[in-house]
Amino acid sequence: MTEQTRVGIVGAGPAGMLLAVLLRRAGIECVVLERRDREYIANRARGATVEHRVVELLRRHGLADNLLRTGAVEDAVEFRSAGRRHPVRYEPLADGRSHYIYPQQFLVRDLVDIYLAEGGDLRFDTPAEAITDLTGRPLIRLADGRGELRCEVVAGCDGEYGVARSAVPGSALRSYDYQYDYAWLSVLAEAPPSSDCVINALHESGACVHVRRTPTVSRFYLQCGRQETRADWPDDRIWKEIGIRLAVDEPWTLHTGPITATGTVRMRSLVCAPMRYGSLFLVGDAAHIVPPVGGKGFNLALADAEELALGLIDRFTSGDHSRADAYSDLRLARIWRAQEFVHWMMDLVNTPGYGTPAAAFLHRVQAARLARLVDSPAYLAAFLEDYVGWW
Numbered sequence: 299m300t301e302q303t304r305v306g307i308v309g310a311g312p313a314g315m316l317l318a319v320l321l322r323r324a325g326i327e328c329v330v331l332e333r334r335d336r337e338y339i340a341n342r343a344r345g346a347t348v349e350h351r352v353v354e355l356l357r358r359h360g361l362a363d364n365l366l367r368t369g370a371v372e373d374a375v376e377f378r379s380a381g382r383r384h385p386v387r388y389e390p391l392a393d394g395r396s397h398y399i400y401p402q403q404f405l406v407r408d409l410v411d412i413y414l415a416e417g418g419d420l421r422f423d424t425p426a427e428a429i430t431d432l433t434g435r436p437l438i439r440l441a442d443g444r445g446e447l448r449c450e451v452v453a454g455c456d457g458e459y460g461v462a463r464s465a466v467p468g469s470a471l472r473s474y475d476y477q478y479d480y481a482w483l484s485v486l487a488e489a490p491p492s493s494d495c496v497i498n499a500l501h502e503s504g505a506c507v508h509v510r511r512t513p514t515v516s517r518f519y520l521q522c523g524r525q526e527t528r529a530d531w532p533d534d535r536i537w538k539e540i541g542i543r544l545a546v547d548e549p550w551t552l553h554t555g556p557i558t559a560t561g562t563v564r565m566r567s568l569v570c571a572p573m574r575y576g577s578l579f580l581v582g583d584a585a586h587i588v589p590p591v592g593g594k595g596f597n598l599a600l601a602d603a604e605e606l607a608l609g610l611i612d613r614f615t616s617g618d619h620s621r622a623d624a625y626s627d628l629r630l631a632r633i634w635r636a637q638e639f640v641h642w643m644m645d646l647v648n649t650p651g652y653g654t655p656a657a658a659f660l661h662r663v664q665a666a667r668l669a670r671l672v673d674s675p676a677y678l679a680a681f682l683e684d685y686v687g688w689w
């Protein structure tokens with residue numbers, strides 16, 4: 299059976315759900331296809347750092363109520379190096395702007411609840427298998443012979459490993475890929491946060507980052523070798539190494555607790571350009587990936603989704619294609635700036651030359667960069683502009 303809709307949205311992550319809510323509210327018919335079930339996406343723990351600009355974006359559309367009510371304001375970041383703490387308060391440079399800590403899955407849950415309550419069409423357990431006819435009226439074929447969806451536009455919001463990007467002919471899409479020569483072990487623990495802000499610890503053995511998630515849950519990242527696996531990191535080694543890398547020469551308590559999830563995060567940057575081919579638009583991780591340093595990935599995904607929504611609203615309500623036509627160029631300019639910032643921050647936080655004889659030298663250069671950051675108000679202001687996100 300072939301169904302029809304105006305906008306077919308593949309993926310109910312942050313990008314797909316924000317796009318769906320905004321289109322539906324503007325009266326534009328859309329269908330969201332999600333390969334996982336509702337329970338899964340509402341509990342998939344990933345990012346939590348919401349930058350200032352995205353808080354404002356959600357507030358503008360009346361979608362920030364839960365975030366503002368239950369999220370935690372983050373107005374500082376701490377660096378550690380050689381046993382010393384370097385707390386950085388956003389004020390007075392940030393002029394009242396801050397991060398919020400609100401787990402990504404909570405926001406996805408909010409958007410799903412709103413979309414369904416407003417009568418939206420969202421189909422869980424419905425993987426898209428292929429997208430064809432991209433230069434005309436695209437067709438989404440569902441897996442397991444479950445039918446087809448004919449659309450005017452398809453938004454590929456299906457993340458790093460979805461089907462949308464691979465639907466574009468190779469000759470029409472350029473991928474800019476960068477692989478760092480180390481990885482991060484991500485650790486989610488039932489442990490109260492040991493700090494009220496993100497800690498980025500520079501250490502000759504590798505970085506350690508601590509991020510609070512909720513009052514009872516903390517996340518840690520440990521820089522590690524690309525070949526290392528969970529088997530190399532039994533729980534006692536994880537806690538010992540976190541203790542070593544976060545250590546400071548003053549009283550401080552590391553709260554530990556049961557480790558509930560671990561994963562190896564490949565440190566990869568990717569940009570695919572253009573973010574549009576015919577009637578297919580790529581949105582969020584389907585088009586670009588940044589490593590988690592600086593917490594930009596889901597913020598970029600939400601900003602893409604808003605821009606595309608506004609472009610499609612113009613197109614479908616007044617026949618004005620100009621904003622949707624400018625989507626790819628506009629977003630790519632933003633994404634490259636974010637890539638530049640994250641690349642810089644990766645070198646600030648992670649020990650370059652990890653595991654090689656060059657590491658000792660490079661670690662001292664890294665420490666000098668941190669000293670410059672915390673000593674120079676001008677350098678710090680430029681950092682905060684990108685980190686907190688108000689440029």
Ligand SMILES: Cc1cc2nc3c(=O)[nH]c(=O)nc-3n(C[C@H](O)[C@H](O)[C@H](O)COP(=O)(O)OP(=O)(O)OC[C@H]3O[C@@H](n4cnc5c(N)ncnc54)[C@H](O)[C@@H]3O)c2cc1C
Pocket residue numbers: 308309310311312313314331332333334339343344345346347348402424425426427455456457458459460461484563581582583584590592593594595596597598599
């Ligand atoms: C450990 C970790 C920590 C992170 N921390 C941060 C952070 O602090 N701040 C930040 O901004 N970012 C962070 N990120 C990045 C962030 O999670 C992603 O950038 C964000 O999820 C991108 O959103 P998206 O909607 O583009 O894609 P996704 O969230 O990946 O959503 C894609 C959706 O598409 C669905 N899908 C895939 N294929 C199909 C198909 N064929 N058919 C139908 N549905 C499909 C998937 O099931 C999924 O629901 C982190 C990521 C990780 C892994």
